[in-house]
Structures are given as C-alpha cells and as structure tokens.
Amino acid sequence: MIPDYPEQDGIDLKALIPFVLVTFLITWSITGFYIVFNDLAAGLLGQISGTHPLFFLAVWAPAIAAVAVILHRRGMIGLKHYLRRLGIWRIPAGWLLFILVGMPGVFFLGAFIKGAPLQAPIFSDGAAAVLMVMAIMLVLGPVEELGWRGLALPVLQRHMAPVWAAILIGAVWGVWHLPAFYLSGVIHSGWGFAPFFIGNICLSLIVTPIFNRTGGSILWPMLYHYQLINPLWPDAQPYDTYLLVGVSVLILVFWREEMFSNKNASTVVIPSTTHSKTPT
Template sequence: MTNNPQAAVSIDAIEKLPIWRYFLLAYLFSWSVSVPLMLSVRGIIDIKLAHELEMLAAMGPMLAAFYIARRYGGKAAVKQLVDSCLHFRVGAFWTAFSVLSPFVLLLGAIIFLTVRSGEIVNLDSDGVAQMLTMAGLFKLLVATSLVQSFGEEPGWRGVATPVLRSRFGPLQASFMLFPLWLCWHLPQFLARPEFGVGQFIGFSVGILSATIWLTLIWDKTRSVLMVFFWHMFINIARNIGLAISPAVFMTMNTGVLLGAIAIAIYWWRTKQT
C-alpha cells in the first residue's frame, strides 16, 4: 500500500467537470432558500420563515456537486467524489492537523491574552453559560458547524478546488474560489441586520483565510472528510471564542489569518503559487 495519502484517491473525472455550471447550480439551490429567508427577516416580504431554513440552504453546494458529477462525469466522477468524502487514510499528521489545529488556535488566543493582560481569561462568561444550554449546544455543534460543513465541503473542496487546482497553483486557486464562496454567504449575512460593514470586512478576511487553510489540507490529503473536519471544528472553536469574549474571538481570527499568510509564503517559497 502506498504511503502517499493523495495516491489513494483518483480525481481525474472530477477535474474535467464544468466548474461554472457547478457554481451556478450551488447558488441556485442555496439562494432559492436563503434569499426568501433574508427578505423575510428584513420585512421586505410579508412571509414569516423559520431561521432554521439556513440549514437547508447549506445543502446547496453538496447537492450541486453530486448533480454536476453525475450529469457531466457519470458514475466515475460520482465514485471519486464519494471516495474523497470517505477518505480517512491520510496519515496521523494531517488527521491531527485537520482536527486539532482549530482548537490549538483557540487555546493560543486564550494563552496570548492571559500573558498580555496578566490575568486569566474568564471562561465563566454569560456567553459561555448561554452556549451550554440545549439551544446553545444545538446551534454550536449542529446548525453552525456540522450542517454547514457537511453541506458545503463536497462542493467547494470536493468539486471546485480539484477543478481549479488542475489549472492553477494553490494560491491562485484559493484567490479564485474565495469571492465565489464569500458571495454565496451574502443572503445569510444580510439576514442578520445587526451586522454592518465592519463585520462584513472581518467575515471576508475570515473566508479568505479559511479558503487558504482548506486548500492546503485538500492538497495534502485529497480528502473532503479532512476539510469537513477542519471547517466544522474551526466553526466550533470560533463560536466558543466568541462566547468567551470578543477579544478571544478576534485574537483567534488573527491567528487564522497569520496561519493563512504563512501558508501563502510556503507556497511562494516552494514555487507552488
């Protein structure tokens, strides 16, 4: 058996899929739910829609991925996509990296703030207490983490990234995917009237940073499962950080950004841009 995690998964059929058809379908599937929800929240349409419909909208990229794979790549592309979604033999390092690095970033933020202020970060905040309720745990573990990662990653990293990487370097592919992934989130962002320009800028930087991290993980593993883990756990870690305090949240996000810059420098120094 090969020791190369990438060699365990073939992606030649996926690389030939029509990427713009995928993007259009992912937007169509998701926005057909998230746009009416956003209009409902803002009172533009006189229909009350449950905010939980966002979880249905999150399935758009996955549904588009499997439809495009079956329609344009046949059984071979579907099999390769399923294989990548189930691929777990990626080596101990990349498994640990995908699962643990989000919590290392969270712990690093807490330690940094403790050292800088000379006081232990208060972990018994009102935000933490609210997070530990049944509703809070459902939102943390299911709605904003498991569902979003499960619905998004078979599309963005299972189809879009392989197609882009077959034509461009990892940094170029990340920069091309970033605005499309960001804009896909717009109805969800606009469904939160309390968010303003500052939050959008921060959200955009977070999406760009995450795109770079996830491209690295996919490059090294060819595993949708591993990028699913990282996406899910970074959402969990970020929400825990926000529950503790805005300072922990912002410091952790800075760590994610610095990590993305380090990855970009690594690609540049190894001539992989």
C-alpha cells in the same frame, strides 16, 4: 494512490460554471426572499434561523450543486466513485494535530487577546443544548465541502497553482455568504463582512495543503470546517481572523513549493479506484 485522470473523468473546467450558478441561485434565492420580503416569507415559511430547513438548504447549496453536476456528467456510477473520497481517512500527523489542537487554539488565543471569556456562551444553556448544537453544526457547514473542496478545488488545480485556486475559491466562498449579513435571525447578521471575507480566503489557503496532503480527501476538509464553527470555542472575533491571516502566511512561507506548484496538487474529482494516497 488514487490515479489522476482528469481528462477522462468528464468533469472539466466548464463544469464549474453550472456549479457556481446553481450554488448562488439556491442560496441567494432563499436569503434574498427573506431579505426583500421578510414579513411575507416569515408568514408563509416561518422566521429564518440557524435551524430552519430552508437555512439548511441554503447552506447545503454547494453540495447540492456539486452532486447535480456529477450526476449530469457521470451518472450514479460517477457519484458513487466521487463519494468514495469521503473514505480517505489517512492524514499526516502534523495536519491532524493542527485540526484537532491548532484550530481550537486559534479561537482560545483570540479570545484571550480580546479579553473575552474562554468558555463558550453556549455552556450556560446546559449539556443538552450543547450536544444539540454540536450535532446541528456537524451536519450543516461541513457539507459545503462536497462542493468547495470536493469539486471546485481539484478542477481548478488542474489549471493553476494551489495558492491561486485557494484564493479564488476563498473569494467566491466569501461572496456567497454576503446575503447572510443582511439576514436577521442568523449569526452572520452581527458580523462585519470585510473581516469575514478576508478570513474566508485565509481559511481556503489553510485547508488547501490539508486537501493535497491527504490525496484529495473530502473527509478532512469537512472536519476542518467543523472546527471552524464548533460551538465549544469562545468568541474570538476579530482576533481569530488576525490569527488566521498569520497562519495562512506561515503556510505560504513554509509550504511555498507545493502551494505555488502543481507538483503535489490533487486534481481527482472522480477516482477510478478506492485506494487512498498514503500521506507523507
């Protein structure tokens, strides 16, 4: 078990202020430039897209901000210990099954209810395109979790129950995405923000017990995040959001004790050892 010493790790609640500010500054500056000065931005830097380097920078902002905070507070030694949480690989079998089977099931069931094809559109582009997009997604969205679950969640759980920490992070996470809905060239521009915002809160609620049951692992929230954007899944909007609301409600009902209590909450940002918590 990783010993919890939040008061000694140098990462207090105030550390979340620069984390949030830097996260929004990076992402909103890039997206805002393209929204307000699209022709100028495209002429100078190229049209924004899901594979543009600046899009990667915008998406990686929570990770960049988290790393900056940890380096400032604890230096390279602190960062090294923090990154060891990527090696916490043990997970209860039920949650592993949920990530591997349950999350894809949400998208396939949603597509079935919608009456949409159960095969992802990307398959029509050939195997090479599928593999390329899968690789891009693997190093795109999941990296965010170095910030949201790597830093923000354990710090907030020192001061509030997991359910409230999850809702707060989900709300901030959703608002952080807002400019993308006005940014042509990225997938969000074709979505509605309100369902997405609600979905983000639900996703944050769902991943929280996974995070806590794995003893503060960053690896499993990253893999969970990958399942959310995996290009192999069919288009299930907005029914995937409806189903995710149902899943989050079930979690609040069946895991209410640990969601409304800090008893089993993981509050470690920088562990003092490499030992992982054995899942139960």
